[in-house]
Amino acid sequence: MPLVAIEYEFRVRLPASAEAAFRWATDYAPDDWARMGRDGRRRIVPLGEHALLLIDTVRTNGRAVTKQRLVRLYPRRRAWTNTHLAGPTRHSQFWYRIRPRGPRASVIEFTGLQVEPAARRLTPAQLARRTREVRGEDAALWRRLARVMGDELRTRRSRRRRSAT
Numbered sequence: 832m833p834l835v836a837i838e839y840e841f842r843v844r845l846p847a848s849a850e851a852a853f854r855w856a857t858d859y860a861p862d863d864w865a866r867m868g869r870d871g872r873r874r875i876v877p878l879g880e881h882a883l884l885l886i887d888t889v890r891t892n893g894r895a896v897t898k899q900r901l902v903r904l905y906p907r908r909r910a911w912t913n914t915h916l917a918g919p920t921r922h923s924q925f926w927y928r929i930r931p932r933g934p935r936a937s938v939i940e941f942t943g944l945q946v947e948p949a950a951r952r953l954t955p956a957q958l959a960r961r962t963r964e965v966r967g968e969d970a971a972l973w974r975r976l977a978r979v980m981g982d983e984l985r986t987r988r989s990r991r992r993r994s995a996t
Contacts, residue, residue, distance in 0.1 A: 833952050834922075837945040839966040842938050843973040846981035849931040852939070853909040855980050856929065859902075864889060866979050867972060881906065884916075915946075922946040939973060 845852040864871030864887070871889035878884055881904040888897045898918030904911045910928040915921050926942040945965055953961065 832948045832950065834946050835949045835953055835958065835961065837947065837958070837962050837965050838943070839945075839962050839969075840940070840942045841966055841970040841973075842940050843970060843977055844932065845929065845937045845939055845977050846935070847937060847984050848935060849909050849929045849937040851984060852937045852980065853906070853929045855984065856927070856939070856976070857902075857904055857911055859883065859885060866976065868975060885913075920945055920947050941969065941973065943969060 847855065859873065859875045861873050861875070863873050869889055871887055874886040876884040876886065878901075883902050883904075885900040885902060886897065887900070888895050890896075896919060898920070899916040901914045901916055902911055903914075908928065909930070910926070913925040913927070915923040923943070923945045925944070928940045929937050930940060931937050943965070
């Protein structure tokens, strides 16, 4: 079965400073899949100060799919990589970078290389269509995460204010 390499990029506005958005986005937790609106669980294995292994099991079309990902954090750059070690998109790699857009906003710049099996080699038109699909799915996911981020950070700020009074 041939492999297809899908290259794509997108940007999504985030409702937090670049520092706060980076901390939120890289503060991995077992309930992350629920934040993404999906049925799944996550195990986080620290590998050092700036590296970790994510072992995710997600239900897709009624079956459980497990993926292992190596995440490398670059805090000074507010960036990280996510390399798929096992699962249906093994060898895929994603680069994330958060850039400031003022004191209370930022943007995530996403560059993806998704490697996936295909029944046959894709024509250029089929590859372009698949690229649009994958880019659209991932951008929609980050737009959802941006809403969740805004809600969670606002709630934390309002709780902090109430407890300070």
